[in-house]
Protein backbone atom coordinates (compact mmCIF):
# COMPACT_ATOMS: atom_id res chain seq x y z
CA UNK A 1 0.00 0.00 0.00
CA UNK A 2 1.24 3.42 -0.85
CA UNK A 3 0.77 5.48 2.27
CA UNK A 4 1.32 8.63 0.27
CA UNK A 5 -2.13 8.24 -1.21
CA UNK A 6 -3.84 8.28 2.12
CA UNK A 7 -4.69 11.68 3.40
CA UNK A 8 -4.05 12.31 7.04
CA UNK A 9 -7.59 12.43 8.31
CA UNK A 10 -7.08 13.54 11.84
CA UNK A 11 -10.43 15.16 12.34
CA UNK A 12 -9.43 17.74 9.87
CA UNK A 13 -11.98 20.38 9.14
CA UNK A 14 -13.32 19.79 5.66
CA UNK A 15 -13.46 23.52 5.03
CA UNK A 16 -9.77 24.26 5.53
CA UNK A 17 -7.87 24.77 2.31
CA UNK A 18 -5.42 21.88 2.01
CA UNK A 19 -3.02 24.10 0.17
CA UNK A 20 -2.82 27.29 2.19
CA UNK A 21 -4.88 26.65 5.29
CA UNK A 22 -7.51 29.31 4.68
CA UNK A 23 -10.85 28.56 6.23
CA UNK A 24 -13.71 28.62 3.77
CA UNK A 25 -17.15 29.50 5.01
CA UNK A 26 -19.10 26.85 3.25
CA UNK A 27 -19.02 24.72 0.16
CA UNK A 28 -20.26 26.33 -3.03
CA UNK A 29 -21.86 23.08 -3.95
CA UNK A 30 -23.05 20.08 -2.00
CA UNK A 31 -24.51 16.76 -2.95
CA UNK A 32 -25.40 13.51 -1.33
CA UNK A 33 -24.04 10.07 -1.78
CA UNK A 34 -26.42 7.42 -0.62
CA UNK A 35 -24.81 4.10 0.08
CA UNK A 36 -26.44 1.42 -2.01
CA UNK A 37 -26.07 -1.13 0.76
CA UNK A 38 -26.96 -0.86 4.42
CA UNK A 39 -24.17 -1.37 6.91
CA UNK A 40 -23.91 -4.22 9.38
CA UNK A 41 -26.57 -2.61 11.56
CA UNK A 42 -29.01 -2.19 8.73
CA UNK A 43 -28.38 1.50 8.52
CA UNK A 44 -28.08 3.51 5.38
CA UNK A 45 -25.21 5.91 5.22
CA UNK A 46 -25.78 9.19 3.46
CA UNK A 47 -22.63 11.12 2.83
CA UNK A 48 -22.91 14.84 2.25
CA UNK A 49 -20.13 15.92 -0.04
CA UNK A 50 -19.14 19.47 -0.72
CA UNK A 51 -17.03 21.34 -3.22
CA UNK A 52 -14.99 24.12 -1.72
CA UNK A 53 -13.11 26.88 -3.37
CA UNK A 54 -10.43 28.77 -1.52
CA UNK A 55 -10.87 32.54 -1.79
CA UNK A 56 -7.19 32.99 -1.08
CA UNK A 57 -5.41 30.72 -3.54
CA UNK A 58 -8.25 29.54 -5.73
CA UNK A 59 -7.72 25.90 -4.90
CA UNK A 60 -10.78 23.71 -5.27
CA UNK A 61 -11.31 20.53 -3.41
CA UNK A 62 -13.94 18.07 -2.47
CA UNK A 63 -14.57 16.98 1.06
CA UNK A 64 -17.01 15.09 3.17
CA UNK A 65 -19.14 17.67 4.92
CA UNK A 66 -21.02 15.20 7.06
CA UNK A 67 -22.31 11.71 7.21
CA UNK A 68 -25.76 10.66 8.19
CA UNK A 69 -26.61 7.16 9.20
CA UNK A 70 -30.23 6.33 9.29
CA UNK A 71 -32.25 3.24 9.93
CA UNK A 72 -32.92 1.02 12.89
CA UNK A 73 -35.03 3.75 14.50
CA UNK A 74 -32.28 6.29 14.89
CA UNK A 75 -30.36 8.76 12.90
CA UNK A 76 -26.73 9.41 13.48
CA UNK A 77 -25.13 12.49 12.07
CA UNK A 78 -21.39 12.64 11.80
CA UNK A 79 -19.65 15.89 11.10
CA UNK A 80 -16.21 17.23 11.77
CA UNK A 81 -17.49 18.18 15.20
CA UNK A 82 -18.29 14.59 16.07
CA UNK A 83 -21.21 12.27 16.05
CA UNK A 84 -24.67 13.16 17.11
CA UNK A 85 -27.64 10.94 17.47
CA UNK A 86 -31.05 12.17 16.64
CA UNK A 87 -33.40 9.64 18.16
CA UNK A 88 -36.98 9.64 17.04
CA UNK A 89 -37.06 13.35 16.35
CA UNK A 90 -36.28 12.75 12.76
CA UNK A 91 -38.01 10.46 10.39
CA UNK A 92 -35.97 7.72 8.91
CA UNK A 93 -35.32 8.05 5.25
CA UNK A 94 -37.86 6.16 3.26
CA UNK A 95 -36.45 3.79 0.78
CA UNK A 96 -38.66 3.53 -2.18
CA UNK A 97 -36.59 1.52 -4.51
CA UNK A 98 -32.94 2.12 -5.03
CA UNK A 99 -32.38 5.84 -4.87
CA UNK A 100 -28.75 6.25 -5.63
CA UNK A 101 -27.91 9.80 -6.35
CA UNK A 102 -24.37 10.15 -7.43
CA UNK A 103 -23.40 13.43 -8.95
CA UNK A 104 -19.69 13.70 -8.88
CA UNK A 105 -18.57 16.89 -10.41
CA UNK A 106 -15.16 16.58 -11.91
CA UNK A 107 -14.49 20.27 -12.15
CA UNK A 108 -11.98 20.26 -9.40
CA UNK A 109 -8.38 20.91 -10.13
CA UNK A 110 -6.07 18.07 -9.49
CA UNK A 111 -2.38 18.37 -9.42
Ligand SMILES: [Zn+2]
Pocket residue numbers: 017018019020021022054055056057058059
Ligand atom coordinates in the same frame (compact mmCIF):
# COMPACT_ATOMS: atom_id res chain seq x y z
ZN1 LIG B 1 -6.03 28.14 -0.34
